Amino acid sequence: MAQNEIVRVRFAPSPTGQLHIGNVRTALFNWLFARQKRGTFILRIEDTDLERSEARYETQLMDDLKWLGIDWDEGPDVGGPYPPYRQSDKMDVYRGYAERLIKEQKAYYCFCSAEELERDRQQAMAEQRQPNYSGKCRNLDPAEVERRRSSGEPAAIRLKIPEHPIRFYDIVRGDVEFSNEVVSDPIIVRSSGMPIYNYVVVIDDADMKITHVIRGDDHISNTPKQVAVYEALGLPVPEFAHLSTILGPDRERLSKRHGATSMANFREMGILPEALMNYLALLGWAPSGGDREIFSKEELIKEFDLERVNPAPAVFDTEKLHWLNRHYIKQSPPDRIHQMGTEMLQRADLLPASVNGSVSGWANALIDLLAPYVDQLNQLRDKAKIIFNHDPISALALPENAEAFANDKGKAVARAFAKRASSESPLTPERFKAIMDEVKAETGAKGKDLFHPVRIMLIGSHSGPDFNKLIPVIEDGSRLELPVHVKSVRERVEESVAALEN
């Protein structure tokens, strides 16, 4: 790349479904590269496959990208100097170039039927040969071509692959070379007249003056065909960077059966955008030194380096994403987490559709109580069960809880605590502490033996949030009008003791 060349990169998704996390990483790497080089980042919609493309996916993909924090300088919504930014709006251009290639004898009509080609392919595989196109239409007599064309026989257009090896430079992998023997003449225009991806991508990239093509490495085998198109058209070949595939824990390409794979999934789960961005950046890239994990958007832009991208495929690790997400939850301004958490709880019908006044304040306290315990914000729903679903009978039946009451001491603690707590309404953290001291003195229980029975009575589990924060949330919640009644401390201990005595 020339010293003062302005970097122009693009992210070119097909609107055929939810944005896959692997594609999001591709978008991110393009964007980071552009922002660091003070270049241009372009969004282009590749919708030549009319069968599968849908407008709603296009809207959603733009929405998802913005959510992550990626913006674009040129695109279908914002325009730019090299329109159109949606391939379906550009058919005439592709057709024009194809006619030129035919005229220059760099491409030719192919009359082979899809069935015929499929048969050849199967046979080649069976004979352990490279399944290449035979080239049978390559040297058809021009008069015959003309006759068949004018009789209306359907024909696709194929590009002639040159008789020399095709080389290109890949920033991630270095020099790559393909023997021309393994690259067969590709179809560039379907018999229906619709052009093919490998062909239009080149024209679009050239028209948009793309300098670096950064994309998934599933395209690496397509690259020689595209280079051939550049050469046939006499267009400058950009630099490439092929990013490795993201794998699931079983080392297979990450797919739906591994769980969450789309942007939408992560959003719904309550993964913060900065956590996702940070995690994705670390998948296949690490700063020199490799001893930093936390990067803000600005730091990523500053530090990111395409040359340091790892060519080996990377396994997606949800645990590490969760670690980053917990980090960013803790770092977030409380208001933001309150708002996101409230929405999560509303969706679960645990909070009223409209939250204000005392309910709002209480909801915030509830979220503060639970948020430190979640990996992703939608886990708030489950964690909130300790407040909304108090059920002593099933709690006592749990094996890990039974232990706390296995000896008489546990029951004695429960009774001693219940006796005192029942007469306090509401119970305050100060009184709670005093009561615990009394229970300790009366029963001789301390540490685990003292706290576990009490905690199980209150929330049905021997582990959970700090009592000083927990008790006010329970007591305040019990006096609010909520979709699900929150039992008071008194209700909880009385029901628990009753269950215990049976």
Place this chain on the structure above:
RNA sequence: GUCCCCGUCGUCUAGCCCGGCCUAGGACAUCGCCCUUUCACGGCGGUAACACGGGUUCAAAUCCCGUCGGGGACGCCA
């Protein structure tokens, strides 16, 4: 099957291009200890890797060859 790509702790990776500073560093996970009158958070510490086999070299995780393993592509999909 053919071609292409890849191979450092369980996982993400630093180191590899420019051999010695690597008795291989960091992070997640895991285990232990401390803190906490419980739990979590936090702090401290531990276990854990150069796929294998040949070269080249005084010296190889680093260079070369082979084997094995993994992934991808082979479409009138993108």
